[in-house]
Amino acid sequence: MEMTVDIGKDVHFDLLKLAKSEDKPLDVMAIEMLSLGVRVHQASLNKDASFNENALTDEDKLRNILKMTLQNQQLISEVLGMVFDKDRSKMGAYDLDTALVFSEKMAENKIKGREML
Numbered sequence: 605m606e607m608t609v610d611i612g613k614d615v616h617f618d619l620l621k622l623a624k625s626e627d628k629p630l631d632v633m634a635i636e637m638l639s640l641g642v643r644v645h646q647a648s649l650n651k652d653a654s655f656n657e658n659a660l661t662d663e664d665k666l667r668n669i670l671k672m673t674l675q676n677q678q679l680i681s682e683v684l685g686m687v688f689d690k691d692r693s694k695m696g697a698y699d700l701d702t703a704l705v706f707s708e709k710m711a712e713n714k715i716k717g718r719e720m721l
Contacts, residue, residue, distance in 0.1 A: 619634050
């Protein structure tokens with residue numbers, strides 16, 4: 605199939621430079637570039653469609669946040685269990701379990717807009 609394409613001098617110069625560097629005729633390089641452009645365009649259309657299909661719902665996002673929060677809580681409890689020192693507690697807790705209860709209450713109060721304990 606034959607087609608006439610009107611291109612600017614800058615594009616012609618770039619194609620000519622590429623053709624020389626690849627040691628290919630100008631028309632072959634132009635066809636390869638046109639083919640590449642079509643493939644990139646098709647890939648971007650497919651990417652947009654697959655992105656919309658794979659997008660997380662609000663429920664999935666909230667579930668991921670909850671999962672991460674629970675994991676963090678578990679890790680914090682583990683670390684605090686190893687290093688808790690009641691004499692250095694800023695909350696006035698005398699053991700790890702009390703410190704966790706205090707922190708849960710403080711977080712709930714903060715969410716509700718109340719003062720800290």
